[in-house]
Amino acid sequence: MDSQSKAIESAKKYLTTAASIAASAMLARTIVDEYLPYELRTIVSSGFDKLFGRFSSEHTIVIQETEGLTSNELYDASSTYLRTRISSNMRRLRASKNEEKNSITLSLDDGEELVDAFQGAEYKWRLISQQENQGGNRGGDFSSNSEVRWFELTFHKKYKDVTLDSYLPHILEKAKEIKAADRRLKLYMNEYECWSPIDLQHPATFETLAMEADLKKTILEDLARFVKRKEYYKKIGKAWKRGYLLFGPPGTGKSTLIAAMANYLRFDIYDLDLKEVRMNSALKRLLVGMTNKSLLVIEDIDCSVDLKNRDEDMENEGNNKSHDDEISLSGLLNFIDGLWSTSGEERIIVFTTNYKEKLDPALLRPGRMDMHVNMGYCGPNSFRILVSTYHAIDEHPKFEEIEGLLKEVEATPAEVAEQLMRSDDVDVALEGLIQLLHGKRDEGQGNKGNREYDKDEKLVVVENKEEGLESSAEDLETEKLIVGAVNC
Numbered sequence: 001m002d003s004q005s006k007a008i009e010s011a012k013k014y015l016t017t018a019a020s021i022a023a024s025a026m027l028a029r030t031i032v033d034e035y036l037p038y039e040l041r042t043i044v045s046s047g048f049d050k051l052f053g054r055f056s057s058e059h060t061i062v063i064q065e066t067e068g069l070t071s072n073e074l075y076d077a078s079s080t081y082l083r084t085r086i087s088s089n090m091r092r093l094r095a096s097k098n099e100e101k102n103s104i105t106l107s108l109d110d111g112e113e114l115v116d117a118f119q120g121a122e123y124k125w126r127l128i129s130q131q132e133n134q135g136g137n138r139g140g141d142f143s144s145n146s147e148v149r150w151f152e153l154t155f156h157k158k159y160k161d162v163t164l165d166s167y168l169p170h171i172l173e174k175a176k177e178i179k180a181a182d183r184r185l186k187l188y189m190n191e192y193e194c195w196s197p198i199d200l201q202h203p204a205t206f207e208t209l210a211m212e213a214d215l216k217k218t219i220l221e222d223l224a225r226f227v228k229r230k231e232y233y234k235k236i237g238k239a240w241k242r243g244y245l246l247f248g249p250p251g252t253g254k255s256t257l258i259a260a261m262a263n264y265l266r267f268d269i270y271d272l273d274l275k276e277v278r279m280n281s282a283l284k285r286l287l288v289g290m291t292n293k294s295l296l297v298i299e300d301i302d303c304s305v306d307l308k309n310r311d312e313d314m315e316n317e318g319n320n321k322s323h324d325d326e327i328s329l330s331g332l333l334n335f336i337d338g339l340w341s342t343s344g345e346e347r348i349i350v351f352t353t354n355y356k357e358k359l360d361p362a363l364l365r366p367g368r369m370d371m372h373v374n375m376g377y378c379g380p381n382s383f384r385i386l387v388s389t390y391h392a393i394d395e396h397p398k399f400e401e402i403e404g405l406l407k408e409v410e411a412t413p414a415e416v417a418e419q420l421m422r423s424d425d426v427d428v429a430l431e432g433l434i435q436l437l438h439g440k441r442d443e444g445q446g447n448k449g450n451r452e453y454d455k456d457e458k459l460v461v462v463e464n465k466e467e468g469l470e471s472s473a474e475d476l477e478t479e480k481l482i483v484g485a486v487n488c
């Protein structure tokens with residue numbers, strides 16, 4: 001026998017011995033698992049693990065629910081993450097539901113194994129729990145049993161680095177995303193200087209929002225880009241915020257768009273009523289009290305407070321003390337710029353108005369609001385979205401007539417939606433809508449002025465020049481005009 005064959009022979013022998021040790025270990029573990037009582041089982045099991053662990057090519061990481069008195073973030077994240085990895089071939093699961101959620105949550109049950117894969121590695125997860133006696137058994141009265149829980153994560157030794165450097169951080173990141181998506185959104189409203197929250201249950205989504213497709217796409221892309229730009233805002237040293245000015249007649253969907261934005265981004269809404277806030281100092285407290293990932297909304301900015309006149313008053317009266325702390329437009333915008341650049345991340349501010357022309361030009365200056373969105377009357381595209389939402393149809397013999405009328409007549413999406421909701425019978429609803437549009441036409445509302453579907457009214461979105469670039473007089477010229485629906 002040459003030396004190579006000898007080496008192979010001895011390696012085989014070693015492997016056979018190792019395999020039989022492993023087999024014995026498995027057999028022994030099965031006996032332990034099946035026949036020993038629970039308390040004894042865990043003690044004996046841990047002995048086996050110590051004895052045979054050295055022969056194993058696997059590593060096990062123990063992730064305890066608590067470390068001392070503090071909860072373990074990694075345990076919490078693993079538990080959240082594993083809920084999304086439950087597979088149909090698992091035999092035992094836990095099911096739960098709490099008031100906050102609409103659906104049932106499935107999770108791993110004690111002892112059940114879950115297999116996950118990541119970057120070519122296989123991970124075996126097991127949840128283990130054990131009753132622990134606390135406070136001793138003095139007289140039996142004061143002892144209490146509490147449950148300790150931990151995950152055991154087992155993987156091949158060669159994936160140790162991948163696990164620590166990538167897999168566990170991946171779990172922390174994923175859990176954060178899952179929680180954000182699961183969280184109930186809040187709508188905060190201010191009473192004087194305090195925010196009080198209620199659940200935000202507005203069902204609006206971009207899908208059901210009646211708006212011309214290009215404009216919708218532009219807004220969606222802008223939002224998606226904004227949330228990805230943490231590093232960019234850090235680099236340029238600016239507050240991570242974005243401003244939208246929504247303008248258009250009542251019932252064109254300004255508030256609906258705000259709700260759709262919040263639902264899309266999973267941001268809370270802070271609906272600021274400026275009439276409740278008289279002083280800059282109070283406003284500052286409110287703005288500081290906002291959480292990250294939120295939308296600050298100031299509706300009807302043109303009439304909520306006479307901001308412009310107050311600015312002028314202050315200038316005229318010099319340093320008049322009584323006006324010093326009163327809210328002004330410049331105060332509002334400066335606070336937002338200043339405070340949010342030092343505290344807070346991912347903030348969106350939305351102003352709405354029915355009358356853009358009444359606004360202080362300071363607010364319309366480039367750099368103040370990043371996007372000006374013209375919420376127009378209902379055109380054929382918006383009508384199609386509404387009818388598909390309310391009656392789940394995308395064709396009907398009456399569409400042609402309605403679309404023709406919508407090109408002539410000013411009807412808001414709210415008016416159209418109201419007609420569509422009047423009957424479950426689509427024929428009846430569409431007939432009602434035709435009557436409404438005929439009525440409007442006969443009343444002489446033929447000429448559409450302010451609407452996104454008018455080729456002459458090209459301004460739909462004004463996207464200001466990218467933040468962070470040198471601001472100069474040139475900025476005024478380089479505003480980018482994005483033309484919305486011109487397909488009618």
Ligand SMILES: Nc1ncnc2c1ncn2[C@@H]1O[C@H](COP(=O)(O)OP(=O)(O)OP(=O)(O)O)[C@@H](O)[C@H]1O
Nearest residue numbers: 208209210249250251252253254255256413414417
């Ligand atoms: N663009 C739209 N897409 C879908 N539904 C809309 C749209 N516009 C209006 N609606 C419907 O009309 C109702 C009123 O619209 P909304 O409150 O969003 O209008 P608004 O522009 O905020 O009006 P206001 O200027 O009076 O505040 C909404 O609840 C929604 O049902």
Ligand SMILES: [Mg+2]
Nearest residue numbers: 254255256299
């Ligand atoms: Mg509104």
